[in-house]
Amino acid sequence: MPGVIHRLTLILLGRSPGRMSAWHSSGPRYYSLAAALVILSFSTGEMPVPRQIEVRQTMERGSRVYRQACAMCHGETGAGRLPFGPALAGSSWLLGCPPEHLPAIILDGVCGPIPGSSAPYPVMPALRTWLQDQQVADVSTYVFRRWAHRSDSLLPKVSALLRQRTPARAVPWRIEELNKSLPRRTPQPAFQPF
Ligand code: HEC
Structure with missing residues (x-):
């Protein structure tokens, strides 16, 4: 599934502030989910390594x-x-x-x-x-x-x-x-x- 994790990460990270407030209310769970996806997309080689x-x-x-x-x-x-x-x-x-x-x-x-x-x-x-x-x-x-x-x-x-x-x-x-x-x-x- 090339690019899927990467795209999902970008969608999560790129949410507009208004729409993000719903995510904010779910507290640290949002951030840990986003962080996990960033790590996953690195490890699957979907993101270029800096x-x-x-x-x-x-x-x-x-x-x-x-x-x-x-x-x-x-x-x-x-x-x-x-x-x-x-x-x-x-x-x-x-x-x-x-x-x-x-x-x-x-x-x-x-x-x-x-x-x-x-x-x-x-x-x-x-x-x-x-x-x-x-x-x-x-x-x-x-x-x-x-x-x-x-x-x-x-x-x-x-x-x-x-x-x-x-x-x-x-x-x-x-x-x-x-x-x-x-x-x-x-x-x-x-x-x-x-
Ligand atoms: C069994 C010993 C041995 C091993 C193993 C060895 N070398 Fe050498 N290396 C030499 C000798 C002896 C010379 C010099 C040859 C001469 O002057 O006739 C040399 C020369 C060199 C030089 C040029 C040094 C200068 O004077 O500018 C480099 C660079 C070099 N080796 C890199 C490596 C690298 C990297 C490795 C490992 C991947 C390696 N060598 C493995 C013995 C070894």
């Missing part, structure tokens, strides 16, 4: 993925864990890379040197068979916001497109190769809405 709530939910999901899939090498606080992985906090590459380069290295791994990173590190392994597109998108958004103060919101479809574009890469990305294959202004329309 942007701030959406971002908070993405950050919560991204943080979970980070703890499960990244923290063992990059540290819980992003400070890095020698010798497994470099710090993400303060990474100059993360500050300036085109947004889709982060999901690309999560899917297929990366082999340094990474510009701005001093110590030599081992190769970052490909996580494409381990993570789903939603998880890749959530953790990318989380990493950008938490450590690079960037508001790029990565969508699952970007991860899906990258998977199709580079099916089963046998070797991890090198940064020069990434810059050539996925230049900053990628012509495909699907890559543009960042």
Whole structure:
């Protein structure tokens, strides 16, 4: 019953003051009914989720993925864990890379040197068979916001497109190769809405 709850909520909330007085007389019951319908219409997906709530939910999901899939090498606080992985906090590459380069290295791994990173590190392994597109998108958004103060919101479809574009890469990305294959202004329309 698409939209029914939403419409009912709007009818209840939009009653003219005169007509509402009848409802008023029924006291808090009116308000609790309206509140329940607002909550119900959110939970059934009939009302768009406000942007701030959406971002908070993405950050919560991204943080979970980070703890499960990244923290063992990059540290819980992003400070890095020698010798497994470099710090993400303060990474100059993360500050300036085109947004889709982060999901690309999560899917297929990366082999340094990474510009701005001093110590030599081992190769970052490909996580494409381990993570789903939603998880890749959530953790990318989380990493950008938490450590690079960037508001790029990565969508699952970007991860899906990258998977199709580079099916089963046998070797991890090198940064020069990434810059050539996925230049900053990628012509495909699907890559543009960042
Ligand atoms: C098994 C260890 C390991 C795991 C798991 C791992 N990484 Fe990495 N990551 C590395 C290593 C090692 C490098 C550096 C590669 C190099 O310099 O050759 C790296 C590099 C990076 C960089 C570039 C860092 C820089 O210097 O700018 C980012 C960003 C990154 N990883 C994000 C992630 C995210 C997000 C996850 C989880 C989804 C993740 N990594 C999971 C080991 C790991």
